[in-house]
Amino acid sequence: MIKIENLDCMYKTSNNQMVQALKGINLTINPGEFVAIIGANGSGKSTLAKHMNGIMLPKEGDVFVFGKNTKEEQNNLFIKKSVGMVFQNPDNQFVTSVVEEDIAFALENLEIPFDEMHERVRMALECVGMYEYKDASIESLSGGQKQKIAIAGAIVMQPKFLVFDEPTSMLDPQSREEICSLLKRLNETMNIGIIFITQFMEEVALAKRVIVMNDGKIVKDISPGCLFEDIDFLESMKLKAPQITYFCLELNKLGENINPGILDLKECADELAAALKGNKL
Amino acid sequence: MIQFHNVTYTYNFNTDTCKDAIKNINLKILPGEFLAIIGQTGSGKSTLVEHMNGLKKPTVGEVFVSGQDIWQKKFDITKVRFKVGLVFQYPEHQMFEQDVFSEIAFGLRNNGIAETKIESLIFEALDFVGLPHDILNSSPFDFSGGQKRKIAIASTIAMQPDVIILDEPTAGLDPYSSELLLKKFKDYNKNKGKTVILVSHSMEEVVRFADRVIVMHNGEIKMEGEPRKIFTKVEELNEMGLDVPQILKVFLELRKLGFPARADIYTVEEAKQEFFRLKNLTKGGKSFVK
Numbered sequence: 001m002i003k004i005e006n007l008d009c010m011y012k013t014s015n016n017q018m019v020q021a022l023k024g025i026n027l028t029i030n031p032g033e034f035v036a037i038i039g040a041n042g043s044g045k046s047t048l049a050k051h052m053n054g055i056m057l058p059k060e061g062d063v064f065v066f067g068k069n070t071k072e073e074q075n076n077l078f079i080k081k082s083v084g085m086v087f088q089n090p091d092n093q094f095v096t097s098v099v100e101e102d103i104a105f106a107l108e109n110l111e112i113p114f115d116e117m118h119e120r121v122r123m124a125l126e127c128v129g130m131y132e133y134k135d136a137s138i139e140s141l142s143g144g145q146k147q148k149i150a151i152a153g154a155i156v157m158q159p160k161f162l163v164f165d166e167p168t169s170m171l172d173p174q175s176r177e178e179i180c181s182l183l184k185r186l187n188e189t190m191n192i193g194i195i196f197i198t199q200f201m202e203e204v205a206l207a208k209r210v211i212v213m214n215d216g217k218i219v220k221d222i223s224p225g226c227l228f229e230d231i232d233f234l235e236s237m238k239l240k241a242p243q244i245t246y247f248c249l250e251l252n253k254l255g256e257n258i259n260p261g262i263l264d265l266k267e268c269a270d271e272l273a274a275a276l277k278g279n280k281l
Numbered sequence: 282m283i284q285f286h287n288v289t290y291t292y293n294f295n296t297d298t299c300k301d302a303i304k305n306i307n308l309k310i311l312p313g314e315f316l317a318i319i320g321q322t323g324s325g326k327s328t329l330v331e332h333m334n335g336l337k338k339p340t341v342g343e344v345f346v347s348g349q350d351i352w353q354k355k356f357d358i359t360k361v362r363f364k365v366g367l368v369f370q371y372p373e374h375q376m377f378e379q380d381v382f383s384e385i386a387f388g389l390r391n392n393g394i395a396e397t398k399i400e401s402l403i404f405e406a407l408d409f410v411g412l413p414h415d416i417l418n419s420s421p422f423d424f425s426g427g428q429k430r431k432i433a434i435a436s437t438i439a440m441q442p443d444v445i446i447l448d449e450p451t452a453g454l455d456p457y458s459s460e461l462l463l464k465k466f467k468d469y470n471k472n473k474g475k476t477v478i479l480v481s482h483s484m485e486e487v488v489r490f491a492d493r494v495i496v497m498h499n500g501e502i503k504m505e506g507e508p509r510k511i512f513t514k515v516e517e518l519n520e521m522g523l524d525v526p527q528i529l530k531v532f533l534e535l536r537k538l539g540f541p542a543r544a545d546i547y548t549v550e551e552a553k554q555e556f557f558r559l560k561n562l563t564k565g566g567k568s569f570v571k
Protein backbone atom coordinates (compact mmCIF):
# COMPACT_ATOMS: atom_id res chain seq x y z
CA MET A 1 0.00 0.00 0.00
CA ILE A 2 0.92 3.65 -0.42
CA LYS A 3 0.76 5.68 2.74
CA ILE A 4 1.26 9.44 2.80
CA GLU A 5 1.65 11.18 6.15
CA ASN A 6 1.56 14.92 6.81
CA LEU A 7 3.10 15.72 3.44
CA ASP A 8 3.89 19.35 2.70
CA CYS A 9 5.58 20.63 -0.41
CA MET A 10 6.97 24.14 -0.81
CA TYR A 11 8.91 25.56 -3.68
CA LYS A 12 10.44 28.88 -4.55
CA THR A 13 9.49 30.77 -7.71
CA SER A 14 11.95 32.83 -9.74
CA ASN A 15 10.84 35.90 -7.72
CA ASN A 16 11.85 34.18 -4.49
CA GLN A 17 8.24 33.83 -3.47
CA MET A 18 7.37 30.65 -1.63
CA VAL A 19 4.48 28.64 -3.02
CA GLN A 20 2.96 25.80 -1.07
CA ALA A 21 1.91 23.13 -3.55
CA LEU A 22 0.85 20.54 -0.97
CA LYS A 23 -0.49 21.19 2.50
CA GLY A 24 -0.73 18.49 5.14
CA ILE A 25 -1.65 15.56 2.90
CA ASN A 26 -2.68 12.32 4.62
CA LEU A 27 -3.72 9.52 2.31
CA THR A 28 -3.69 5.73 2.21
CA ILE A 29 -4.19 3.78 -0.99
CA ASN A 30 -4.60 0.02 -0.70
CA PRO A 31 -3.41 -2.60 -3.20
CA GLY A 32 -5.89 -3.18 -6.02
CA GLU A 33 -7.76 0.09 -5.52
CA PHE A 34 -8.82 2.29 -8.46
CA VAL A 35 -8.60 5.89 -7.30
CA ALA A 36 -9.22 8.98 -9.41
CA ILE A 37 -7.67 12.30 -8.46
CA ILE A 38 -9.37 15.43 -9.75
CA GLY A 39 -8.98 19.14 -9.15
CA ALA A 40 -8.51 22.45 -10.94
CA ASN A 41 -5.24 23.25 -12.74
CA GLY A 42 -2.64 24.08 -10.13
CA SER A 43 -4.42 22.30 -7.26
CA GLY A 44 -1.47 19.98 -6.59
CA LYS A 45 -2.51 16.73 -8.32
CA SER A 46 0.69 16.18 -10.29
CA THR A 47 2.90 17.18 -7.38
CA LEU A 48 1.12 14.65 -5.20
CA ALA A 49 1.45 11.95 -7.87
CA LYS A 50 5.18 12.54 -8.23
CA HIS A 51 5.62 11.84 -4.53
CA MET A 52 4.10 8.38 -4.89
CA ASN A 53 7.06 6.80 -6.64
CA GLY A 54 9.89 8.96 -5.43
CA ILE A 55 10.23 11.29 -8.43
CA MET A 56 9.77 13.94 -5.75
CA LEU A 57 10.89 13.35 -2.18
CA PRO A 58 9.15 14.91 0.83
CA LYS A 59 10.91 17.66 2.73
CA GLU A 60 8.10 17.70 5.29
CA GLY A 61 6.19 14.49 6.01
CA ASP A 62 6.67 10.96 4.72
CA VAL A 63 5.61 8.67 1.92
CA PHE A 64 5.71 4.91 2.48
CA VAL A 65 5.34 2.28 -0.20
CA PHE A 66 4.60 -1.07 1.45
CA GLY A 67 6.15 0.32 4.61
CA LYS A 68 9.33 1.55 2.94
CA ASN A 69 10.07 5.26 3.21
CA THR A 70 10.72 6.91 -0.17
CA LYS A 71 13.27 9.22 1.47
CA GLU A 72 15.69 6.40 2.23
CA GLU A 73 17.95 5.84 -0.70
CA GLN A 74 18.28 2.07 -0.30
CA ASN A 75 14.51 1.80 -0.97
CA ASN A 76 14.75 3.57 -4.29
CA LEU A 77 14.78 0.53 -6.57
CA PHE A 78 12.02 -1.21 -4.63
CA ILE A 79 9.83 1.87 -4.89
CA LYS A 80 10.43 2.41 -8.61
CA LYS A 81 9.56 -1.25 -9.22
CA SER A 82 6.45 -1.15 -7.05
CA VAL A 83 4.95 2.08 -8.37
CA GLY A 84 5.07 2.87 -12.09
CA MET A 85 4.15 6.14 -13.70
CA VAL A 86 2.64 7.18 -17.04
CA PHE A 87 2.49 10.81 -18.08
CA GLN A 88 0.35 13.05 -20.25
CA ASN A 89 2.56 13.54 -23.26
CA PRO A 90 3.16 10.29 -25.12
CA ASP A 91 6.19 11.75 -26.88
CA ASN A 92 8.23 12.49 -23.76
CA GLN A 93 8.46 9.03 -22.24
CA PHE A 94 10.65 7.01 -24.54
CA VAL A 95 14.37 6.33 -24.44
CA THR A 96 14.84 4.30 -27.61
CA SER A 97 13.21 4.41 -31.03
CA VAL A 98 11.99 0.82 -31.45
CA VAL A 99 9.02 -0.47 -29.44
CA GLU A 100 10.55 -3.72 -28.13
CA GLU A 101 13.85 -2.10 -27.18
CA ASP A 102 12.09 0.61 -25.26
CA ILE A 103 10.07 -1.86 -23.20
CA ALA A 104 13.18 -3.94 -22.53
CA PHE A 105 15.30 -0.96 -21.53
CA ALA A 106 14.53 -0.93 -17.82
CA LEU A 107 14.83 -4.71 -17.58
CA GLU A 108 18.26 -4.64 -19.22
CA ASN A 109 19.37 -2.18 -16.58
CA LEU A 110 18.18 -4.59 -13.90
CA GLU A 111 20.23 -7.35 -15.55
CA ILE A 112 17.25 -9.64 -15.97
CA PRO A 113 18.25 -12.82 -17.90
CA PHE A 114 17.63 -12.61 -21.63
CA ASP A 115 14.91 -15.28 -21.89
CA GLU A 116 12.96 -13.93 -18.99
CA MET A 117 13.30 -10.42 -20.35
CA HIS A 118 11.96 -11.51 -23.71
CA GLU A 119 9.01 -13.24 -22.11
CA ARG A 120 8.15 -10.27 -19.92
CA VAL A 121 8.33 -7.85 -22.86
CA ARG A 122 6.05 -10.11 -24.87
CA MET A 123 3.52 -10.32 -22.05
CA ALA A 124 3.56 -6.58 -21.46
CA LEU A 125 2.98 -5.84 -25.15
CA GLU A 126 0.24 -8.45 -25.43
CA CYS A 127 -1.42 -7.02 -22.38
CA VAL A 128 -1.82 -3.60 -24.06
CA GLY A 129 -2.67 -5.20 -27.40
CA MET A 130 0.48 -3.96 -29.16
CA TYR A 131 2.57 -7.15 -29.64
CA GLU A 132 2.30 -6.96 -33.42
CA TYR A 133 4.03 -3.58 -33.25
CA LYS A 134 7.08 -4.88 -31.40
CA ASP A 135 9.48 -4.05 -34.25
CA ALA A 136 7.81 -0.78 -35.18
CA SER A 137 9.51 2.56 -34.73
CA ILE A 138 7.84 4.53 -31.98
CA GLU A 139 7.87 7.60 -34.19
CA SER A 140 5.44 5.92 -36.61
CA LEU A 141 2.75 5.27 -33.97
CA SER A 142 -0.32 7.37 -33.19
CA GLY A 143 -0.71 9.16 -29.87
CA GLY A 144 -2.97 6.45 -28.47
CA GLN A 145 -0.59 3.69 -29.55
CA LYS A 146 2.37 5.52 -28.00
CA GLN A 147 0.46 5.79 -24.75
CA LYS A 148 -0.12 2.02 -24.83
CA ILE A 149 3.61 1.47 -25.31
CA ALA A 150 4.30 3.76 -22.36
CA ILE A 151 1.89 1.66 -20.29
CA ALA A 152 3.56 -1.57 -21.45
CA GLY A 153 6.89 -0.05 -20.39
CA ALA A 154 5.43 0.47 -16.93
CA ILE A 155 3.77 -2.94 -16.51
CA VAL A 156 6.85 -4.85 -17.65
CA MET A 157 8.28 -3.98 -14.23
CA GLN A 158 5.38 -5.90 -12.64
CA PRO A 159 4.33 -2.99 -10.44
CA LYS A 160 1.76 -3.15 -7.66
CA PHE A 161 0.57 0.37 -8.45
CA LEU A 162 0.44 2.52 -11.57
CA VAL A 163 0.06 6.29 -11.40
CA PHE A 164 -1.42 7.92 -14.51
CA ASP A 165 -1.07 11.69 -14.80
CA GLU A 166 -3.69 12.76 -17.36
CA PRO A 167 -2.80 9.96 -19.80
CA THR A 168 -5.76 10.73 -22.07
CA SER A 169 -5.69 14.50 -22.37
CA MET A 170 -3.78 14.50 -25.67
CA LEU A 171 -5.77 11.70 -27.29
CA ASP A 172 -8.76 11.55 -29.60
CA PRO A 173 -12.05 10.09 -28.28
CA GLN A 174 -11.48 6.57 -29.61
CA SER A 175 -7.95 6.29 -28.22
CA ARG A 176 -9.20 7.71 -24.94
CA GLU A 177 -11.79 4.99 -24.67
CA GLU A 178 -9.21 2.32 -25.47
CA ILE A 179 -6.86 3.60 -22.77
CA CYS A 180 -9.72 3.74 -20.25
CA SER A 181 -10.76 0.15 -20.86
CA LEU A 182 -7.11 -0.88 -20.64
CA LEU A 183 -6.81 0.74 -17.20
CA LYS A 184 -9.94 -1.07 -16.10
CA ARG A 185 -8.50 -4.38 -17.30
CA LEU A 186 -5.16 -3.83 -15.55
CA ASN A 187 -7.06 -3.19 -12.36
CA GLU A 188 -9.57 -6.01 -12.62
CA THR A 189 -7.55 -8.84 -14.10
CA MET A 190 -4.02 -8.07 -12.86
CA ASN A 191 -5.11 -6.42 -9.62
CA ILE A 192 -2.78 -3.47 -10.19
CA GLY A 193 -3.72 -0.50 -8.01
CA ILE A 194 -4.53 2.47 -10.26
CA ILE A 195 -4.14 6.13 -9.38
CA PHE A 196 -5.68 8.10 -12.21
CA ILE A 197 -5.49 11.88 -12.62
CA THR A 198 -7.91 13.23 -15.21
CA GLN A 199 -9.79 16.34 -16.28
CA PHE A 200 -12.49 14.31 -18.06
CA MET A 201 -15.29 13.96 -15.57
CA GLU A 202 -16.88 11.05 -17.48
CA GLU A 203 -13.68 9.08 -16.93
CA VAL A 204 -13.92 9.47 -13.16
CA ALA A 205 -16.74 6.92 -13.32
CA LEU A 206 -14.08 4.23 -13.88
CA ALA A 207 -12.83 4.63 -10.31
CA LYS A 208 -14.34 3.33 -7.11
CA ARG A 209 -12.96 6.23 -5.11
CA VAL A 210 -12.35 9.87 -6.01
CA ILE A 211 -10.04 12.31 -4.31
CA VAL A 212 -10.73 15.98 -4.91
CA MET A 213 -7.83 18.40 -4.52
CA ASN A 214 -8.03 22.14 -4.05
CA ASP A 215 -5.24 24.55 -3.26
CA GLY A 216 -2.80 21.82 -2.22
CA LYS A 217 -5.22 20.01 0.05
CA ILE A 218 -7.41 16.94 -0.17
CA VAL A 219 -10.91 18.33 0.26
CA LYS A 220 -12.94 15.22 -0.46
CA ASP A 221 -12.50 11.45 -0.54
CA ILE A 222 -15.72 9.89 -1.82
CA SER A 223 -17.35 7.55 -4.38
CA PRO A 224 -17.91 8.94 -7.92
CA GLY A 225 -21.70 8.59 -7.74
CA CYS A 226 -21.95 10.61 -4.52
CA LEU A 227 -19.45 13.19 -5.74
CA PHE A 228 -21.39 14.21 -8.81
CA GLU A 229 -24.65 14.64 -6.95
CA ASP A 230 -23.18 17.67 -5.21
CA ILE A 231 -22.94 20.03 -8.18
CA ASP A 232 -22.49 23.16 -6.06
CA PHE A 233 -19.45 21.68 -4.37
CA LEU A 234 -17.96 20.56 -7.70
CA GLU A 235 -18.43 23.94 -9.30
CA SER A 236 -16.86 25.67 -6.30
CA MET A 237 -13.81 23.48 -7.03
CA LYS A 238 -13.81 24.67 -10.68
CA LEU A 239 -14.98 21.24 -11.76
CA LYS A 240 -18.13 20.00 -13.40
CA ALA A 241 -20.22 16.85 -13.52
CA PRO A 242 -20.77 14.82 -16.69
CA GLN A 243 -23.59 16.07 -18.93
CA ILE A 244 -25.95 13.23 -17.93
CA THR A 245 -25.60 14.06 -14.23
CA TYR A 246 -26.85 17.61 -14.88
CA PHE A 247 -29.74 16.14 -16.83
CA CYS A 248 -30.72 13.62 -14.13
CA LEU A 249 -30.50 16.30 -11.44
CA GLU A 250 -32.76 18.60 -13.46
CA LEU A 251 -35.34 15.85 -13.82
CA ASN A 252 -35.12 15.19 -10.10
CA LYS A 253 -35.80 18.81 -9.35
CA LEU A 254 -38.90 18.58 -11.52
CA GLY A 255 -40.20 15.71 -9.42
CA GLU A 256 -39.01 12.74 -11.48
CA ASN A 257 -37.62 9.82 -9.56
CA ILE A 258 -34.26 9.45 -11.35
CA ASN A 259 -31.09 8.48 -9.54
CA PRO A 260 -28.66 11.36 -10.18
CA GLY A 261 -25.66 9.23 -9.21
CA ILE A 262 -25.85 7.19 -12.44
CA LEU A 263 -22.72 7.46 -14.58
CA ASP A 264 -23.30 4.69 -17.10
CA LEU A 265 -25.14 5.71 -20.27
CA LYS A 266 -27.09 2.47 -20.64
CA GLU A 267 -28.15 2.52 -16.99
CA CYS A 268 -29.26 6.09 -17.47
CA ALA A 269 -31.40 5.13 -20.48
CA ASP A 270 -32.92 2.25 -18.48
CA GLU A 271 -33.73 4.59 -15.63
CA LEU A 272 -35.41 7.03 -18.03
CA ALA A 273 -37.33 4.22 -19.67
CA ALA A 274 -38.58 3.05 -16.28
CA ALA A 275 -39.72 6.57 -15.42
CA LEU A 276 -41.53 6.83 -18.74
CA LYS A 277 -43.13 3.41 -18.37
CA GLY A 278 -44.29 4.33 -14.89
CA ASN A 279 -46.84 6.49 -16.61
CA LYS A 280 -48.31 3.70 -18.61
CA LEU A 281 -51.96 3.15 -17.67
CA MET B 282 -11.45 35.21 -45.77
CA ILE B 283 -9.32 32.10 -46.18
CA GLN B 284 -9.65 29.96 -49.25
CA PHE B 285 -8.03 26.63 -50.17
CA HIS B 286 -7.91 25.68 -53.82
CA ASN B 287 -7.06 22.00 -54.49
CA VAL B 288 -4.47 21.91 -51.73
CA THR B 289 -2.38 18.78 -51.23
CA TYR B 290 0.53 18.55 -48.81
CA THR B 291 2.92 15.65 -49.20
CA TYR B 292 5.49 14.68 -46.59
CA ASN B 293 8.87 13.54 -47.92
CA PHE B 294 7.87 14.56 -51.43
CA ASN B 295 9.66 12.64 -54.19
CA THR B 296 10.97 9.90 -51.91
CA ASP B 297 9.88 6.32 -51.15
CA THR B 298 8.28 7.35 -47.88
CA CYS B 299 6.12 10.14 -49.27
CA LYS B 300 2.67 10.45 -47.79
CA ASP B 301 -0.16 12.91 -48.36
CA ALA B 302 -1.04 14.57 -45.06
CA ILE B 303 -3.92 16.42 -46.69
CA LYS B 304 -5.37 15.70 -50.10
CA ASN B 305 -7.08 17.96 -52.59
CA ILE B 306 -8.65 20.31 -50.05
CA ASN B 307 -11.15 22.90 -51.23
CA LEU B 308 -12.40 25.10 -48.45
CA LYS B 309 -13.76 28.60 -47.90
CA ILE B 310 -13.76 30.20 -44.47
CA LEU B 311 -15.81 33.38 -44.23
CA PRO B 312 -14.96 36.42 -42.12
CA GLY B 313 -16.68 36.31 -38.73
CA GLU B 314 -17.27 32.58 -38.88
CA PHE B 315 -16.77 30.22 -35.91
CA LEU B 316 -15.51 27.05 -37.55
CA ALA B 317 -14.72 23.78 -35.79
CA ILE B 318 -12.44 21.08 -37.20
CA ILE B 319 -12.75 17.54 -35.86
CA GLY B 320 -11.04 14.28 -36.76
CA GLN B 321 -8.94 11.51 -35.28
CA THR B 322 -5.29 12.00 -34.42
CA GLY B 323 -3.39 11.82 -37.71
CA SER B 324 -6.38 12.82 -39.85
CA GLY B 325 -4.65 15.99 -41.07
CA LYS B 326 -6.26 18.65 -38.87
CA SER B 327 -3.00 20.22 -37.72
CA THR B 328 -1.47 20.15 -41.21
CA LEU B 329 -4.63 21.82 -42.53
CA VAL B 330 -4.50 24.70 -40.04
CA GLU B 331 -0.75 25.17 -40.52
CA HIS B 332 -1.53 26.10 -44.12
CA MET B 333 -3.85 28.88 -42.99
CA ASN B 334 -1.09 31.21 -41.83
CA GLY B 335 1.63 30.08 -44.18
CA LEU B 336 3.52 27.81 -41.77
CA LYS B 337 3.30 25.06 -44.35
CA LYS B 338 3.45 25.53 -48.09
CA PRO B 339 1.14 23.41 -50.22
CA THR B 340 2.87 20.79 -52.40
CA VAL B 341 0.04 21.36 -54.88
CA GLY B 342 -2.66 24.04 -54.94
CA GLU B 343 -3.08 27.57 -53.59
CA VAL B 344 -4.07 29.21 -50.34
CA PHE B 345 -5.67 32.67 -50.43
CA VAL B 346 -6.01 35.00 -47.46
CA SER B 347 -8.25 38.02 -48.14
CA GLY B 348 -8.03 37.24 -51.82
CA GLN B 349 -4.21 37.22 -51.87
CA ASP B 350 -2.38 34.08 -53.01
CA ILE B 351 -0.03 33.89 -50.02
CA TRP B 352 2.70 31.97 -51.86
CA GLN B 353 2.85 34.32 -54.83
CA LYS B 354 6.51 35.23 -55.39
CA LYS B 355 6.43 38.92 -54.53
CA PHE B 356 4.13 38.59 -51.55
CA ASP B 357 5.59 38.97 -48.04
CA ILE B 358 4.35 35.88 -46.19
CA THR B 359 5.04 37.35 -42.74
CA LYS B 360 2.10 39.70 -43.26
CA VAL B 361 -0.21 36.69 -43.08
CA ARG B 362 1.18 35.61 -39.71
CA PHE B 363 0.03 38.85 -38.08
CA LYS B 364 -3.39 38.59 -39.60
CA VAL B 365 -3.93 34.91 -38.84
CA GLY B 366 -2.85 33.91 -35.33
CA LEU B 367 -2.19 30.24 -34.64
CA VAL B 368 -2.17 28.85 -31.12
CA PHE B 369 -0.49 25.45 -31.25
CA GLN B 370 -1.34 22.38 -29.24
CA TYR B 371 0.27 22.71 -25.83
CA PRO B 372 1.64 26.19 -26.60
CA GLU B 373 3.08 26.38 -23.08
CA HIS B 374 5.80 23.95 -24.19
CA GLN B 375 7.14 26.62 -26.51
CA MET B 376 7.52 29.58 -24.20
CA PHE B 377 11.01 30.98 -23.86
CA GLU B 378 11.13 34.51 -22.42
CA GLN B 379 12.34 35.43 -18.93
CA ASP B 380 9.19 37.16 -17.80
CA VAL B 381 5.53 37.17 -18.74
CA PHE B 382 5.72 40.71 -20.13
CA SER B 383 8.45 39.85 -22.66
CA GLU B 384 6.71 36.59 -23.54
CA ILE B 385 3.49 38.38 -24.51
CA ALA B 386 5.32 41.38 -26.02
CA PHE B 387 7.44 39.21 -28.31
CA GLY B 388 4.99 39.04 -31.20
CA LEU B 389 3.93 42.67 -30.82
CA ARG B 390 7.53 43.87 -31.00
CA ASN B 391 8.17 41.70 -34.03
CA ASN B 392 5.14 43.27 -35.63
CA GLY B 393 6.64 46.74 -35.10
CA ILE B 394 4.08 47.92 -32.54
CA ALA B 395 5.29 51.01 -30.62
CA GLU B 396 6.50 50.30 -27.05
CA THR B 397 4.02 52.90 -25.76
CA LYS B 398 1.10 50.89 -27.08
CA ILE B 399 2.42 47.48 -26.06
CA GLU B 400 1.52 47.73 -22.39
CA SER B 401 -2.16 48.42 -22.93
CA LEU B 402 -2.41 45.60 -25.48
CA ILE B 403 -0.82 43.25 -22.95
CA PHE B 404 -3.25 44.28 -20.21
CA GLU B 405 -6.14 43.70 -22.57
CA ALA B 406 -4.81 40.26 -23.44
CA LEU B 407 -4.41 39.33 -19.76
CA ASP B 408 -8.00 40.39 -19.11
CA PHE B 409 -9.08 38.29 -22.04
CA VAL B 410 -7.63 35.08 -20.61
CA GLY B 411 -8.52 36.02 -17.04
CA LEU B 412 -5.03 36.48 -15.55
CA PRO B 413 -4.16 39.23 -13.03
CA HIS B 414 -1.95 42.15 -14.13
CA ASP B 415 0.62 41.67 -11.38
CA ILE B 416 2.16 38.58 -12.97
CA LEU B 417 4.07 40.47 -15.67
CA ASN B 418 7.42 40.37 -13.89
CA SER B 419 7.23 36.69 -12.98
CA SER B 420 8.86 33.98 -15.05
CA PRO B 421 6.32 32.18 -17.28
CA PHE B 422 7.78 28.93 -15.94
CA ASP B 423 6.60 29.63 -12.38
CA PHE B 424 3.00 28.91 -13.26
CA SER B 425 0.90 25.77 -13.39
CA GLY B 426 0.16 24.13 -16.74
CA GLY B 427 -3.25 25.77 -17.04
CA GLN B 428 -1.91 29.24 -16.29
CA LYS B 429 0.96 28.80 -18.74
CA ARG B 430 -1.61 27.89 -21.38
CA LYS B 431 -3.41 31.16 -20.70
CA ILE B 432 -0.17 33.15 -20.98
CA ALA B 433 0.58 31.48 -24.31
CA ILE B 434 -2.91 32.26 -25.60
CA ALA B 435 -2.59 35.87 -24.38
CA SER B 436 0.53 36.30 -26.50
CA THR B 437 -1.45 35.47 -29.65
CA ILE B 438 -4.56 37.41 -28.62
CA ALA B 439 -2.44 40.51 -27.89
CA MET B 440 -1.86 40.81 -31.64
CA GLN B 441 -5.64 41.01 -32.13
CA PRO B 442 -5.55 38.86 -35.26
CA ASP B 443 -8.48 38.89 -37.68
CA VAL B 444 -8.43 35.11 -37.60
CA ILE B 445 -7.42 33.04 -34.61
CA ILE B 446 -6.78 29.32 -34.93
CA LEU B 447 -6.84 27.24 -31.76
CA ASP B 448 -5.46 23.70 -31.92
CA GLU B 449 -7.11 21.89 -28.99
CA PRO B 450 -6.92 24.88 -26.68
CA THR B 451 -8.68 23.20 -23.75
CA ALA B 452 -6.77 19.88 -23.66
CA GLY B 453 -5.61 19.38 -20.09
CA LEU B 454 -7.46 22.39 -18.71
CA ASP B 455 -9.94 21.97 -15.87
CA PRO B 456 -13.63 22.20 -16.88
CA TYR B 457 -14.02 25.68 -15.40
CA SER B 458 -11.04 27.18 -17.25
CA SER B 459 -12.10 25.45 -20.49
CA GLU B 460 -15.56 26.94 -20.33
CA LEU B 461 -14.25 30.41 -19.49
CA LEU B 462 -11.77 30.39 -22.35
CA LEU B 463 -14.26 29.18 -24.95
CA LYS B 464 -16.76 31.83 -23.90
CA LYS B 465 -14.06 34.47 -24.39
CA PHE B 466 -13.39 33.20 -27.90
CA LYS B 467 -17.10 33.22 -28.66
CA ASP B 468 -17.11 36.87 -27.53
CA TYR B 469 -14.12 37.65 -29.72
CA ASN B 470 -16.05 36.11 -32.59
CA LYS B 471 -19.46 37.69 -31.90
CA ASN B 472 -18.60 41.13 -30.57
CA LYS B 473 -15.48 41.85 -32.57
CA GLY B 474 -16.53 40.03 -35.70
CA LYS B 475 -13.30 38.00 -35.78
CA THR B 476 -12.96 34.56 -37.31
CA VAL B 477 -12.33 31.71 -34.87
CA ILE B 478 -11.16 28.27 -35.98
CA LEU B 479 -11.27 25.61 -33.29
CA VAL B 480 -9.67 22.18 -33.55
CA SER B 481 -11.34 20.05 -30.89
CA HIS B 482 -11.98 16.53 -29.66
CA SER B 483 -14.90 17.64 -27.53
CA MET B 484 -18.14 17.22 -29.40
CA GLU B 485 -19.99 19.09 -26.67
CA GLU B 486 -17.76 22.12 -27.28
CA VAL B 487 -18.33 21.92 -31.01
CA VAL B 488 -22.13 21.83 -30.73
CA ARG B 489 -22.20 24.72 -28.30
CA PHE B 490 -19.78 27.09 -29.96
CA ALA B 491 -19.31 26.47 -33.68
CA ASP B 492 -21.42 27.71 -36.60
CA ARG B 493 -19.97 25.08 -38.91
CA VAL B 494 -17.88 21.96 -38.50
CA ILE B 495 -15.63 20.10 -40.92
CA VAL B 496 -14.76 16.47 -40.34
CA MET B 497 -11.30 15.36 -41.44
CA HIS B 498 -10.42 11.73 -42.15
CA ASN B 499 -7.28 10.38 -43.82
CA GLY B 500 -6.31 13.84 -45.02
CA GLU B 501 -9.64 14.63 -46.64
CA ILE B 502 -12.71 16.63 -45.69
CA LYS B 503 -15.33 13.91 -45.29
CA MET B 504 -18.25 15.98 -44.02
CA GLU B 505 -19.06 19.59 -43.45
CA GLY B 506 -22.04 21.52 -42.22
CA GLU B 507 -23.89 22.71 -39.15
CA PRO B 508 -22.79 20.77 -36.07
CA ARG B 509 -26.37 19.84 -35.22
CA LYS B 510 -26.81 18.19 -38.61
CA ILE B 511 -23.39 16.51 -38.69
CA PHE B 512 -23.86 14.85 -35.31
CA THR B 513 -26.96 13.02 -36.47
CA LYS B 514 -24.60 10.84 -38.54
CA VAL B 515 -23.52 8.84 -35.52
CA GLU B 516 -22.47 5.68 -37.34
CA GLU B 517 -20.31 7.43 -39.89
CA LEU B 518 -18.66 9.45 -37.13
CA ASN B 519 -18.00 6.34 -35.06
CA GLU B 520 -16.39 4.68 -38.06
CA MET B 521 -14.00 7.60 -38.23
CA GLY B 522 -13.15 7.14 -34.56
CA LEU B 523 -15.20 10.13 -33.47
CA ASP B 524 -17.70 10.54 -30.72
CA VAL B 525 -21.02 12.35 -30.25
CA PRO B 526 -22.15 14.26 -27.14
CA GLN B 527 -22.89 12.06 -24.13
CA ILE B 528 -26.51 13.07 -23.74
CA LEU B 529 -27.26 12.12 -27.36
CA LYS B 530 -26.02 8.60 -26.67
CA VAL B 531 -28.55 8.25 -23.85
CA PHE B 532 -31.40 9.19 -26.18
CA LEU B 533 -30.10 6.83 -28.86
CA GLU B 534 -30.24 4.07 -26.21
CA LEU B 535 -33.83 5.08 -25.47
CA ARG B 536 -34.62 4.69 -29.15
CA LYS B 537 -33.17 1.19 -29.03
CA LEU B 538 -35.53 0.48 -26.14
CA GLY B 539 -38.42 1.39 -28.41
CA PHE B 540 -39.13 5.00 -27.51
CA PRO B 541 -39.62 7.45 -30.41
CA ALA B 542 -36.96 9.82 -29.03
CA ARG B 543 -35.45 12.49 -31.25
CA ALA B 544 -31.95 11.69 -32.47
CA ASP B 545 -30.67 15.27 -32.29
CA ILE B 546 -30.51 15.94 -28.57
CA TYR B 547 -27.28 17.70 -27.61
CA THR B 548 -27.88 19.85 -24.55
CA VAL B 549 -29.36 19.29 -21.09
CA GLU B 550 -32.17 21.71 -21.91
CA GLU B 551 -33.11 19.82 -25.08
CA ALA B 552 -32.91 16.54 -23.21
CA LYS B 553 -35.31 17.83 -20.58
CA GLN B 554 -37.85 18.97 -23.17
CA GLU B 555 -37.60 15.70 -25.03
CA PHE B 556 -38.09 13.67 -21.84
CA PHE B 557 -41.32 15.50 -21.04
CA ARG B 558 -42.52 15.24 -24.64
CA LEU B 559 -42.07 11.46 -24.41
CA LYS B 560 -43.73 11.46 -21.03
CA ASN B 561 -46.80 13.21 -22.44
CA LEU B 562 -46.98 10.63 -25.21
CA THR B 563 -46.85 7.74 -22.74
CA LYS B 564 -49.47 9.47 -20.59
CA GLY B 565 -51.88 9.04 -23.44
CA GLY B 566 -51.59 5.34 -22.76
CA LYS B 567 -49.17 4.61 -25.56
CA SER B 568 -46.60 1.99 -24.89
CA PHE B 569 -43.41 1.97 -26.93
CA VAL B 570 -41.67 -0.87 -25.24
CA LYS B 571 -41.53 -4.01 -27.27
